[in-house]
Amino acid sequence: MARAIMLQGTGSDVGKTVLVAGLCRAAKKRGLKVRPFKPQNMSNNAAVADIPGDNNHGGGEIGRAQWLQAIACGVPPSVHMNPVLLKPQTDVGAQVIVQGKVFGEARARDYQALKGRLMDAVLESWGKVGEGADLVIVEGAGSPAEINLRSRDIANMGFATRADVPVVLVGDIDRGGVIASVAGTHLILPEEDRRMIVGYLINKFRGDVSLFDDGIKAIEKFTDWRCFGVVPWLKAAARLPSEDSVVLERLASGEARALKVAVPMLGRIANFDDLDPLKAEPQVEVVFVPPGKKLPADAGLVVIPGSKSTIGDLLKLRENGWDRDLAAHRKRGGHVVGICGGFQMLGRMVRDPDGIEGSVMEAEGLGLLDVETVMEPEKTVRNVSARSVPFGLPLEGYEIHLGRTTGPDTRRPSAIINGAEDGAISADGKVIGTYMHGLFGADGFRGKFLESLGIKGGGLDYRAEVERALDEVAAELETHLDCDAIFSLAR
Template identity: 85%
Template sequence: MARAVMLQGTGSDVGKTVLVAGLCRAALRRGLKVRPFKPQNMSNNAAVADLPGEPGGGEIGRAQWLQAIACGVAPTVHMNPVLLKPQSDIGSQIVVQGKVYGHAKARDYQALKAKLMDAVMDSWRQVGEGADLVIVEGAGSPAEINLRPRDIANMGFATRAGVPVILVGDIDRGGVIASVAGTHLILPEEDRAMIAGYLINKFRGDVSLFDDGIKAIERFTGWRCFGVVPWLKAAARLPSEDSVVLERLTAGERRALKVAVPMLARIANFDDLDPLRAEPQVEVAFVPPGQPLPADAGLVVIPGSKSTIGDLIEFRQNGWDRDLAQHRRRGGYVVGICGGYQMLGRTVRDPDGIEGSLREAEGLGLLDIETVMEPEKTVRNVDARSLAFDAPLSGYEIHLGRTFGPDCARPATVIDNVPDGASSADGKVFGTYLHGLFSADLFRARFLESLGVRGGGVDYRTEVERALDEIAAELEKHLDCDAIFGLAR
């Protein structure tokens, strides 16, 4: 087995994903063969990963896809063997080693964990093959001791695999001393013994001001501090996985083009918008429920959804359908991606109840198409081409459903030589199943030019690589990386 170390948090959203990605890149820069691993993830931001003997075809969390990039390797389904995708009133879809395993409500899922641990340990062995180091990311917090008996994400995995743990505390949310010391207090002895120390994340200002905090934590816990990480500005240039970050995104300075994005309840793969956010002339405004779509938006993008019918109904309840119709009358542009594409049609039907109890919903009617949900799921990486803008594209598909209708005669793209998507007669509304559409620099520049905005000049994929390098350099400066990597066993 490869040597390994695990990062667990005092709570959710303490920055574990970025820290693991940065440590993976730091290890790669030292010449180590490093791999990421997360036993269980919960996210509707998924990525396509390799199945054994088959390129593509499986799903993992977007975070592990990013961490694989940080390691300089192709992502595989074994990097995230259990993925939970929250889905309307039927609980979550469960993806095991890249494939849909079934659906379960939270209480029923707890009973499944013992079976899923076998898959976790199988993937754990496979990820470690040929690697010098595996950096593991926990989920939530080990302090949720009510979930400990069936845990597969934190101490349940760490004790089973014998992996030492570093606890991550988030000082930005306040109470970090209490959260670290409290975790020490309530953990059972077996779990507490797995923790080798802690680090503090998201510190703003003079790090030396926390010296007394470190002494206090040592008095309470006896744990060593591996360092205090400052606020990592470069993290904003990385794809986000957890939709909780959307709640903190606020409108920036006014720019040449405002792009409005409704925050669907089951929004999925919203990192499709990151390349637009990186454009200096573009302001991306995520619109929360209860607020109208801004009248000064030149473009509305309806993102992916894990529950198209449920989100479509809530779309109307928010009044966004009326806002969208007015936007269209003003000559505004509309793009739908995956579930958002399905919503743009006349109807969405789910005769088998795949998404839940709602079997049909009226669409937004901006495209003359309809969608029928079908059991077989499309999961693949693809090469494509934009027909309207004559530009190469690359990305991935993760979706249920078959879409058809008169406007499909004007496809938005061609994916692997097969027409995809649909467009309105004036070309101002189009939809596609292609995720990653805006990551194509040439397409993005030409598309923005059609909206009267100068785009381009931003190599998005290169910017992600640079951000990872910057984060790794910051971690090398502020953490005892020698001790962290030496701790691995």
């Protein structure tokens, strides 16, 4: 079995995902065969990964974070890198994905009872990820300080103690109270868990790091844990795909640019990293619009992103008045792109006769495309190579969706995927729908698409930008952390 080290946070959103990715890239640069692992993830930003030994299945779902971390390692993503994925559908329930496949749905309280069964899958995947590797870097979820959930935990200390993986605790100084959060974690952990922690690091520091010297002394006094370093605010992290919708609360409009792209922040928004390649374009400003705010009238393009609950988000979209904003946008000659659930919302009607998404069986769509969608139980999960119909250029992406969409506008498909027509385009060519995630990641297509909107695009190699950002994060971690010590403590 490969040696392993685990990063756990004093709370959610302390930056574990980027730190693990950066450490994976640092280890790779040292010539190590390194792999990422996250026992349990909760995110509607999913990626499609291989299911080893299953040649009849299109692929399986994992968190987008582990997809990015696999890139950092220079290896293909596998469903075993994230054996349990929770995709929230309501405030109290989620779809449960186990080793890439739909396991079922569970309310939060019911899910706690499932964890004992899921630990077996976690440990099975853990064994598979370590095969042929020198090092596995594990990412926790939430915080080990959630001691009310400890008895059935599979994501933090429950896993670390079962797999005997040493833990580095991550504190986020940007949110304040980091001394209390680290010392408080030490205070409330039971001894069995506390002894798994070999030290800590501080993340997201702004300014003169030496100003925190007394903070390190204070934490040492309370915990006797060693500090592996203080990581500054990693600017390169902004160029990496975002995993969690928590970050949407902090996304703000930047400086005005030639093209403004408006994106309504749906309640169950999914795979919003589809917008990252557009955000990277120097002439494009992407604005995520929160509930209660109007879609900006000066937007040239509106993108309706994916959703884990198409009908629920469609109803909320109307409550927000975004349907009226979209109608006004179209009257001004504006363009609209709908991706996956967003594509379904653009049609005349969405029907769910089997109640797959919930108790609402149908909802009137936005009527911007002459199509209808019927939800069906079988889920499409696959990586795809395709070709854009309007521009005749290659596309690379993936599909994760329920439902079948038909109607007159599908006679004008947006893409050809594996020889089959996908999506729909309005008669005037200004409204496009597709089931394919990742289409803006195709540099040639993105450039031509922006040209069709009157914007100079192209020339940006988005995947190379991600690789450069990973290299920069790794270099920062090598500078500010004792990576030798961290890697040497792996067992």
